[in-house]
Each structure stands twice: as C-alpha cells, then as structure tokens.
Amino acid sequence: MEEQYYALPEDFLSDITFCNYCKGAPEKDVQYWTNWLKAHPGMAHIFREAEHLYKMIGVYDEGYQQAFERFSNEIHTTIQPKRRWLNVRNAVAAASLLALVSASLYYTLRPAGTTAVAQVSGPLYDTIDAGIGQVRSIRLADSSTVVLNSHSRLLIPTDYNKHERKVILAEGEAFFDVTHHANHPFTVKSKGVETRVLGTSFNVQAYTEKAGMRITLLTGSISVHTGIAPQPILLKPDEQLTISADRTYAVQRVPAARYSKWINGELDFYGQSLQDIAATLSTRYGAIFVFTDNRCRKELFTASFDKGMPLKKVLALLSINRNIYFEQKGDTVLVHMR
Template sequence: MDELFESLEDPEISELIGKDMSETWSQEGISKPPYDTAVLLERINQTKTSHLRVTKRKRNKQWKVWSSIAAILVLSLLGGGWFWNEINKEEQEKWQYRRAEIGEVVPVVLPDGSKVWLNAASEIRYLETFSIRNVEITGEAYFEVEEDKGRPFTVKTGSVTTRVLGTSFNVRAYKEDQNIQVTVRTGKVGVGKRQEGMATITPNQQISYSLENDAFAFSEVDASSLCSWRNGDLIFENSTFQDAVVILEKHFGKQFKFENERLKTCRFTSKFSGKESLDHVLEVLSKLNGVTYKVEDGTVYFDGKKCL
C-alpha cells in the first residue's frame, strides 16, 4: 500500500497518469475532463497521510479497505473518460444520424452548408452543433464541402481519415468491402491513418486502403463518372466482381454468391442508368465476365470457370 502511494507521489508517474487520462478522454470524444486531476491527486495524498496514522493494531484489519479505496481512485483516474462518457448520456444524444436504405440515394445538407449524398445502405453521423466539422460514415458518400480555412472538414471511415478545406470527393467504405476508397473530383484531399503524414490526392485521383495488407495504393480514374451514382446510376470502372456485387446488393436488395470463388477477382467496366431491371444487369455482367447465373429464393448465384 505504501509503495502505491509513493508511486502516485512521484512527479513522473503523476505525469504519465495525466497523459493516459488525456488520451482516454480524446478517444472518447471528451474535450473537458469531468474532474480536476490536481484535486484528485491531492485527495490521494490526503488518503496516504490518513493511512500512515492508522495504528499498528488496526493496520492489518484496515489494509484491505485502504487498498480498495486506492484502487478505485486509480481506476477512476485511468478509466475516467470511459465512465464519464457512460454517465453523460445527454452528450451522446446530440449526435445526428442520417441513413439511406436499400435502393435509395439520400441528399443531406450539413449545418455548415456542405452537401452530402448517401448511397444505398449508407449512414452518416455528426454532432448537432457541428462546431468541429467532423463526420463519420459507413457505406458510400459523395461530399461537396463548403470552404472554411479556419475549420478543416474531416471524414472518419474506420481507421482512415480524410481531411479537406473545401472540395468535392467520394468515400466508399462498406463493411463488406476489402478496401476503403477515396476519390477526388475537385480540389485537394489529405488521406491517411494519422493526421500527420497524410497523402494528398487531386482531381481524378483515387487512393485505396487495403484492410488486409494495411497498405495504400494510388490510381488515376474518371472521378465524374465514378461519382455519378448520386444521380441513381450504377458505375463500375475496372471494378472487381466482388466489389460490384456489394453495390448490386445495396441497390437491388438481393444476395449474391459465387459458386467459383475465383470469379470474385474478375475486373470489368460498365455503367447502368439505375433504372434497368435486375435481369438486364445480370445479362450484361454475365456476358462481360463470361459467367452464368441463376436466381433461387431471392439469391443470385454466379458460376463459371474463369474470367474473360
């Protein structure tokens, strides 16, 4: 017990605790701590003084009590961010959510005037006040961001962050995707896993982050074509069959399966207006990739020996 109090009194250890607390609050999105760190450390010191006054006769009996108190205080310091986040439900309720259902494209206007289009089965969330221009998405979204040099606009998709000042770009990050893709239509966009060392991409460039390999890859694309899905179009540009199936599932509300797993890597380019029937789309895709298909109980099965 004495060793614990002596450790907490050490300035270096106190500083480490403070840093750990700050990191915890930052991860939980808490800008202001729910208590004064100095006051809590002072209380621990007072607890230490009281502890030393305990008589030798009572020492063994009260040792467990003081150990529990000290443990609770330390855990409160280290886990305070989580605890505060749990009890501060009102703050959590200030998040705003918008969602596009299967087969929908939903336009959203953010509090700063920036415009977002959500592709089918996609969701965006942001703080109601929007004092900090941060949003989080799952699925696919196209952004037209209002310029504000004093307030960067940040999009969070899993472990990847996209940071801009004023531009138009597309982010795709469905849970089923193997890659997170960011495509720039106008302006410049910074993309990376950390704020520092972000890669910059410009119009008609795309950066793709592989979840499997933890690596980024760059490519030149037709951004206007890729982003035209917001008009209801189905766009596939050098897409793998597997990536295309993710979009088809969201658009038509059907399940797709491959009888031959090797077909998932087939690549093709095609565009549909979004008004064509599922049968028409399947006919075109089967011819492009040299495969056959069948529909059973609401599920589409692709089969074939190899890609064309």
C-alpha cells in the first residue's frame, strides 16, 4: 500500500482502508493500520480521534465528505432557530476540536468575525478566519498579536489568559508576536505539533494542502514539540524548522524576516518548490493549479512580488528564463513544461 501523509482526522477518514480498519474488516486493512500506528506513535492522538469521529458520524460506505454533510444536516434539525452550525470541516479535522461533535452539542453566536462552539466537556473556542486574499490581525487578551494569512483559521479558547495561553492554528499561516509572561508560556498547536514560548515573534505555516509545515523564528527563542523528535527542538533567531510529508524534520538557517513579508501583502519565496508556491498563490488569488508534468513541481524559486501584483504578472515573471509556462483558463492555471 502506498504510504501517504496524514495530518488531520479527515485525512484518515478519506482513506477507505482506514474506514475498513474501523469496521474491523478486511483483515489486511486492519493489520496494515495496526502496524502503521505502531510505526507512527506520534500520530496516535489524531489516529484515535479519527476513529472516534468515524464512530460519531458513521462514514461507512458513503465516504467522508458525504457522511459529514449528512451529519451536519442531522445536527441542523436539533438546534433552535437563529442559531447556526459552525462550519468546522477544517476545525473538526484539527485534533483539538474533535470533542465538539459530542452527543450534547449546542451552539452560540459570537461577535462578527468570530464563532464560538460550546460543549459539555472541554474548552469553548472562538474561531477567527481569514478568507481568500485576506490578511487579518488579532490582538489577544494578553496584548499578544496574531496576524492570519489568507485562507487561515485560528482557534482561541474563550478563557484564554485566565489560566494558560494556548491557541490552535487549525489551518493556514500565522505570525505571532507574543507578550512576555514568565509564568504563563504561550503555546501554538498545529498539525499535532506544539510550539511553546515565553515571549518572542515567529511564523508558523501549516496549510493542509502543503503536506508538511514550517516554523520560522524571528526573535527570542521557542521550543517545538514535534511528536517525532525524542526531545523538544530549540530554535534560535533566523532558524527554521521544516517538518516534511514523511514526518522527517530539519533545522536550517534562513533570513527569517523574509517569511513574514506576507503581513504587508508581499509575496516572497526563498528557495521554495513550485508546488509550494502554487499552494500559496492558490490561497492568495483563489486559483486552482493543475500540473500537467510532475517535473514542474520540484522546480525551486527565489523571488519577491509587490503587494497587489496581479496573478497574471506573477506567473509571467516566474516563467522568465525557465522551461515552465502557465496557461490560465478562468480560475484554473495549467502548469506545463516547455
């Protein structure tokens, strides 16, 4: 069976062999996932939550997406008028929100731009979303600030800073400028990885369409608990931790300031593959990139583009002196080799 990357519960639920494992048949799928779990102990919490979600919404033979839509419709019939189902497809996929789909769900509307999800046991979260092409800045209760990049979602416990400072980057990219508090470390959870600090500034990129994730430190110091490395990884300024699709990791020196230019609307790519660049452009412009030749994906680029530059011009500049060209058809961009 081909090894794939599983970052969220929905990744497991979209795999028919995992659903077979949850059903207990056939034996070859049960054995495969039993062995997989032993080989990936750091993923046990997400694996178990995917099992729980499977039992909760009943994926069965209809597929994850259809099952989740059915489950959402069923919940709609049980809630009062003027209340609404939180669109938590990605949030449910994030490990920490799985518990919100419990037997006694109820829903509460929050101020514009946020939605709170209440549950019998576990925390209540406010969710902050940045849509396609948006950049949003949030000031937290402890005066720390978070800037969300396009197509990103942040989950903030409603009791944030009362007992602890923890947030969840459920999807996308965020820049954190954390106020120092010696007795209350600040923690960001994303894709099963925890980044802990006392006071510093750093960038986390964890888009679901990008198999891995990147944590880049600008100032201060951070401790990253990956679930892979035997010990927490300590980063210094201008260091970047990359966690790859195969759950390997590496630390390298980088010009960290380049990785936060997006805050000002700039696009900046430093030795990035065209596949990752396409994912970034997709979230910025809402385009869908289709590679007609897989060799294009691994092409590396270092380039910067000003705020507001049209996608057509960005693509034209990327293709200069390259054996790659882009063909736009509406919202779809075909990537070809010459």
